[in-house]
Amino acid sequence: MVFKAPTGSGKTFMMAKMIDQMISLNEGNPKKLFFIIATPSSAELPRQFYNKLNDYKSYLDNKDLKIELVESPSSSNKKGDQSYHLEPEENKIMIFGKSSFGKKRIFTKQGVIDALFDEVRRM
Incomplete structure (x- = not known):
């Protein structure tokens, strides 16, 4: 879904x-819900989104x-030789900035996003 x-x-x-x-509406349904929000900006927008959702x-x-709030190691001072894992949980929202995705991004290189989607499919 896109909000503009x-x-x-x-x-x-x-x-x-x-x-x-x-x-x-999903209460009692064996299928679990997990939400991913990807913002078009990588800088302050994901953090603002996180803060606002907590306020609401x-x-x-x-x-x-x-x-x-998931901060991309590609856009921080973290090193690429670390291992990362994102854990989906029922009724959880994960917020990403666009810097988390793409060819030369650590999450992409290490298959972190693909692994997250695989885990979501098994929920």
Whole structure:
């Protein structure tokens, strides 16, 4: 799903409410829900998104929603020789910036994103 609207129009809140409703509607279903949010920006936008979603938790029915900000090791001071693993969990949101994906990115080179999707399929 793609959300496009001007800054300050409530996209993050709408997304939080949509995810909240999906979790509520899925209650009792053996299929588990896991959410990935990929922002078009790598700099401050993912962190803003993370902060806003945490702020909006008080307006949601599912206040135990887990929210994780995933910072790409390609865009930080971390070394490429480290091993990375992303853990999907039921009713969890993972937020990525665009620098997490692409040919010369550590997550891509190490197959971290592919492994995440494989784990999601097994949920």
